Amino acid sequence: MKYLDEYRDARIARALLAEIAQEVRGHWVLMEICGGQTHTIMRYGLDELLPKNIELVHGPGCPVCVTPLETIDKALELASRPDIILVSYGDMLRVPGSTNDLFTIKAKGGDVRVVYSPTEALKIARQNPGRGVVFLAVGFETTAPANAMAVWQAKEEKIHNFSVLVSHVLVPPAIRALMTSSECRVNGFIAPGHVCTVMGYEEYEALVRDFRVPIVVGGFEPVDLLEAVLMLVRQLEKGEARAENQYVRSVNYEGNLPAQRVVKEVFEIVDQKWRGIGTIPASGLRVRDAYGDYDASRIYGLASITAEEPAECISAKVLQGLKKPTDCPAFGMRCTPHNPLGAPMVSSEGACAAYYNYRRDLAVR
Ligand code: SF4
Structure with missing residues (x-):
């Protein structure tokens, strides 16, 4: 297939659904990692079209959702200072910190600017030599090369x-x-295609080996996701576990080596706190000492800022596939995209926002 339309073609989707129904025997819990994939599943109702013995659960792959509360609080602190221009992607502006969000700071006169790339942030720094320009660099492996660059x-x-x-x-x-x-109930994973465009999928081999769990790199269109489900089902039904690639139009085994090199040059791997989930060993990046003069946390002495998650938000369970957004008592009532209590309701990739947009009727009242 060559054109985007073909990856949304209803006839191809129906044929894949028929194949899945023919091949599936067991009950399988499959997790799509990426929030973009979650939104496609919800938007096209793929979870409802699949046989009942295939359960899709949603993973932690929404970068805005897993950004720790203290990072938001640090951004709020910086944005409140008159000597600083805080630059960010638009998604981050409505993510609630402990007391506020960046939109509110901006409304009160803070210099918060929205950009589409870190290159624009660099341009703002060139144009404003008398002020500190801080770019809020969040995301998975996908955005790390541009930020490192x-x-x-x-x-x-x-x-x-x-x-x-x-x-x-x-x-x-x-x-x-x-x-x-x-x-954990997950039997197979759909790995995020955009992350693998940068990183390849060689690094998933260790997970496949250690946990005997099949992992298929998947794209973001309905046909991509159904094909990835079929590839997982085929492996699971045969008792196999391999790393496979459905998203061949973008991903190869080794990934983008120059992009990986620039990330390694600027960042080093550290233990990282994930919002709602806690600290995961060796799961994050920080600026290397050699580039320490460009690390806002060090320059502005922000290390002491810590924060507690709001008790009502069950996003930790949602992001681990243990609960659905509709299981949350606040869903659609006290928590909506206009008044979010947690990040998964804010982000365009958040699972709670996906359910709010496409499955609001499922909320328990
Ligand atoms: S619906 Fe809102 S409060 Fe509930 S888990 Fe999602 S973001 Fe958190």
């Missing part, structure tokens, strides 16, 4: 008023943490 570029150009407030997370350690949990 911005830091590398700033050092090359000796731009000293640019820095990044980093909250980068990595997918394979998160899958390992899920699989070692006693509550």
Whole structure:
């Protein structure tokens, strides 16, 4: 297939559904890692079209959702300072911190600017040499190369008023943490295609071997996801566990090696706190000492800021596939996209926002 329309073609989707129904025998719990994949599943109703013995649960792959509360609080602290321009992707502005969000700070006069890339943030730094420009650099392996490149570029150009407030997370350690949990019910994973475009899927081999769990790299269109489900079902029914690639139009085994090199040059792997989930060993990135002058956390002395999660939000369970958003008592009532209590209701990739947009009627009243 060559064109996007073909990946949304109802006839192809129906044929894949028929094949899945023909091949499935057992009851399988499959997790799509990425929030973009969750939104496609909800939008096209794929979970309702699949045979009843295939259960789809939603994973932690929404970068906005897993950004720790204290990172938001640090961004709020920086955005409140008159000597700083806080630059961010639009998604982050409505994510609630402990007391506020970036939109509110902006409304009160804070200099918060929305960009589409860290290169734009660097441009703002060049244009405002008298002020500190901090880019809120969050995301999975997908966005890490561009953020690393911005830091590398700033050092090359000796731009000293640019820095990044980093909250980068990595997918394979998160899958390992899920699989070692006693509550885990997942039989197979759909790995995130965009992450694998950068990282390849070689690094999933260790997970397949250690947990005998099949992992299929999947794309983001309905036909992509149904094909990934079929590939997982075929493995599970034969008792096999392999790393496979459905998203061949974008992903190869090794990934994008130059992109990986720039990430390694600027960042190092550290234990990372995930919002609602807690600390996962070796699951995040931080700025290396050699680039420490570009690390906002160090420059502005933010390390002491800590925060507690709101008790009412069950996003930790949602992000681990243990609960559905509709199981949350606040869903659609006290928590809506206009008045979010937790990040999964804010982000365009959040599972709670997906259910609010496409399955609001399922909420328990
Ligand atoms: S519906 Fe709101 S409060 Fe409930 S888990 Fe989702 S984000 Fe948290």
